[in-house]
Amino acid sequence: MSTLLETLLRLTVLGSLLTGVVLLLERVFRRRLSRAAGYYLWLLVLLRLCLPFGVTLRVPTAEEFPTPAAQTGGAPVQTAPLPGGAELVPAAPRPPVGEAADGTDGASPSPGGTDRGASLRTLLTTPALWTAVWGLGAAVCLGRCVRGYLRFSRAVRRTAEPPCPAARALLRRLDPAGRAALAESPHVPAPMLLGVLRPLIVLPAGVDDPARLEDILRHELVHARRHDLLYKWLTAAVTSLHWFNPLMYLVRREVARRCELSCDEAVLRTLDQRGRRRYGETLLALAAPPPPGMGVLAVTLCEEKAHLRERLVSIAGYRKGGPAAAVLAAILALAVGGCALVGGAETVPPETAPPQETPPEAASALLEDGTGYDLPNGMTLAVPGAVSEELLVFPAGEAELGEAPYLVWVYEKKSYEDGMTDYGSPAGFLFCILRYDQVEYEQNYLAVNGGAGGLDFFARDGAYYYGWGTATDVQYYRSDEGETDAGGQGWKDWKALFEAFPAIQADFIARNGLTACDGGAALGRDFFWPGEHRYVSYHNADYTRSMTLTLSQPAVQGEGGIWCVERWQDNNYGSRYTVLPSTDVPVAEYYADLQEQTGRVHPIQGGQADLLTPEGAALDWLRQEYEGEDISADSIRLLEGAPAGDVWGRLSRVLAQEGTLESFTWAGGAETGLRTYSEPDYYRDEGQQLSLWGVAGTWLYLYAWVEAQPPAALTGAAVRYTAGSGDGVLFLAEGGLVRVDLDGETLWVRPAYDYQSTPYDRMYDICQKWAEYASFLQDISSSARP
Structure with missing residues (x-):
């Protein structure tokens, strides 16, 4: 028999034995073993089935344990080692040609019969024949999986449509790293995941309930994060190699079953009791048969209702595992892994490995009593x-x-x-x-x-x-x-x-x-990348999405350097978000490679040339972030001025200190009409504590700021806040200019947009409210006098 077939038979025997071990352990520890641990134990079975190496076990030699024939003085019976240490006893000696085993004439009844029989026996014992049969069976088995998956995947992608805005928003919240894309297709019977390298969550048509969507996305994102589809491709490939082994169909079924149970477990860990009940209802509501032809490669939210009983029972009895469960999983993984390492047996004693030296204990530099x-x-x-x-x-x-x-x-x-x-x-x-x-x-x-x-x-x-x-x-x-x-x-x-x-x-x-x-x-840095920075404004038709993008050059500064979006600010709420590309290499390396690719493309030839301008890079990012939406170049605008960085961070550090709030007017280089305001402890009609930092931040936090030149002369109305440390902020009515004095440094800024109210307007409004409250207290005090 050929070496290939011998290796294959050895692996299938070892894999079958390990399959029995895993099934036994799951049955014994089914109430204590986590679903995830049970799922990944089957990975060890797959590795044993496909890796043609392992640790060789030592078995006793004939000299150590004589055979029965040797004990009786007869010729010793030679034995050959098999996987797992079993022995093969050779068959009885074949009778001479022309003589049957019982001593009678063994001649064929018709001329030429012996030659035909010998030829048939020779053909059936030819390794090439059985190698070809095995190869054909493996190709057919794996080919059916590949063909079914590709046909279904193409059909889904042809009918795929963009999901509803609510689903996209929910995916961005649950998957901020952008691991998976989202689409909707009438071709899928239930929510499912496609794509190994670029995961795509596909929803059936008509799923718009927010709670249902959250359950679906949580489930499918677990699959994407754990690369379950890659695991299932490995299962399909390995079991196809052993298509002749009936246990492989059991292995496929257990991997698919454990995959969904462990995924349910991962989702339930993040939900409360009410959420778990809702999750079970989602499984029932969206139950459907797996797509035809997909087999083990189907990664769906739920199966037909006949197969949901175990999952629903598991959800109802879910208990979060503690350290004991993790220790048990580690012990079982080591036990099964040790079994998986067994690659055969031989009579040659293995070499003794030298003892490992215990590394010296690290000495504590600080906690002498630790x-x-x-x-x-x-x-x-x-x-x-x-x-x-x-x-x-x-x-x-x-x-x-x-x-x-x-x-x-x-x-x-x-x-x-x-x-x-x-x-x-x-x-x-x-x-x-x-x-x-x-x-x-x-x-x-x-x-x-x-x-x-x-x-x-x-x-x-x-x-x-x-x-x-x-x-x-x-x-x-x-x-x-x-x-x-x-x-x-x-x-x-x-x-x-x-x-x-x-x-x-x-x-x-x-x-x-x-x-x-x-x-x-x-x-907390002003900018993620050094060098020049620009603002690009974008909003949709009804301004429900309005943002200011901060653009910078991450690789090469100046002409010829690519631009990227490093942050964006929500103009409606003031929230700020860091933007980094989703990549498997450090972002600096990613942008350096992108810069090199762009450098090979002439701007007229297209390619990545759009990244050579802030507007082009902003448009490219927006179209990727909001895929499927019509975002044109007319919807963005390059703002004047250089972004000033984290201005609100500087303002908050000053306004959070104890200090003095004043309003006055510059006239002829002098301050006139100076008025000082006291911060009230609370508004009597609202019963809440006031804070200049909190009240001012409600409005100042929303501004996008650009650097500004100081005025030639200070004129007009102003509001000033001076902290006890000497830090301060000056708000001018003219031009919306703001001067921030912090830690001995001075920064002049102005709003990047023509807002309805300037920073001075906001601060002067606070002055008026504090003055009104002080007058209110004085009136109460006067009326209380006899």
Whole structure:
């Protein structure tokens, strides 16, 4: 038999044995094993089926354990090793030609019969024949999958239409990194995902309910994020190679089943009880048979209703797994992985590997009394010995891991244990440490404006940024307390733990040879890229979408350099967003490559030439961001003036200080009509605290600012705020000019647009309101006198 067929048979036997192991483990631990762990255990089965190497097990030789024939003095029976250590006993000796096994004449009944029989036997034992049969079967099996997928994909893309605006907006909120596109097609029976490299979520026609859409997108984005379609292509390819093995159809079914169950689990982790009930209703409402011809490659939200029972039962009984579930998953993965490494058996004893030396423990540079914990990649965490008994520390692999590469999770012990006892899920989360490489830091932190909060990057080395994550809600919990007792000793002890954070961070940096940094500083910079910057304005017909784009040159400055959108500001609400391209390489490298490509294209020839102007780059970005909408060059406008950066950040730093608010008029170079205003404690009719920073920010936050030249002479009306530190802001009525004096530096700016009200108008309105309130208090005081 050929080497190819021998290897294939060995792999199919090993894969079948491992399939039985995984099925047994799933049955034994079905209530304790997470759906995701069960899903990825099958990946080890697929790898065993297709990787022709592994660890060879040692089996006893004939000299160590004599065969029965040897014990009786007869000739020893030779045995040959098989996968898994089984033995093959050779058949009885063949009788001589012309003699049957029973000693009778074995001649054929007709002339030539023996030759034909021998020829047939020779043909059936030819390796080339069986190799051809196997190859044909594998090609047919895999070809059916490929043909069915391509036919269905082409049909969907021919009928695809842009989704409704609400669906697009929801996708942008749930997928800010832009991992997947969205379309609608009457050709799909249920929501599904297409495309390995460029995922496309396809909705059936008529799905417009916001709750339904959110359930659908959450589900399909999990598939896209985990690259489930690539996993299923691997399943189709591997099982096609072993098409002759009946167990492969079971493997396909289990991968598809576990894929959807684990996806449901990932979605449910983000939902409350009401959301889980709604999610189950969505599955029932949109249940439909998988597309014909897709087989294992179908990645849909739901199946026909006959197959939904298990998923609905799983949703109803969902419980969030804790560290115990993660430890169990790790143990089972190691066990199954160890089985998957077995590649055969032989009588030759394996070489003994030299013992590994234990690396020396890292010495603490700061916490002499610290309790240390070993983290992945040789790193170490230490916590003060005074609080170590109050903490539970889970290094990576011993706690529930998220998408980011977490190194360690730390909980307050009492809250953790009480939460597990009462609800089966932990409370008491204090902090975690994770690390991002340059691409992850840019895509998962900077590109989403720091994310949802609770994450700060405090250190780095040559390859990674290290982040410190904290909870955005109160994690303190006690079983014997109803509502949190802020005056109780438990709460005070909880708050005291936070005082140890700076020392733990400093120790982690010194202990692991890192460099302290402020990873969030990039979000507060005036500009992401140095050099020249320009504003481009865009709005749609009814101004429901109105924005100011900040353009910069990320690669080459001046003529010939490409432009990019680095930030945009919502003119209706003032919110500002960082813009980075979705890429698998650092953005600087991405733009350098794009600059090189553009440099090869003459502007007249098209290509990327539009990126050579701010207007062209803005138009290109808008059309990609709002794909399907009619965005013409007439809808954008290059604004005059150079963007002034984070002006509101400077203003807020001044206005948040204690100081004096004044109004006056410049006349002949002198201040006339000077009037000072006192900040009221509250408005009696509104019952709320006033703050100049808060009131002024309501309006000043909305402005887009450009740099301005100081006036030749100060004239006209003005409002001035002077802080006790010497910082101050001057608002002039003339030209809407504003002067910001901060930290010994002066900046003159003006609004980028002709707003209905100038910054001076807004500030003078505040002066009037404060004056009215002061007069109101004086009138009350006067009327109260006898």
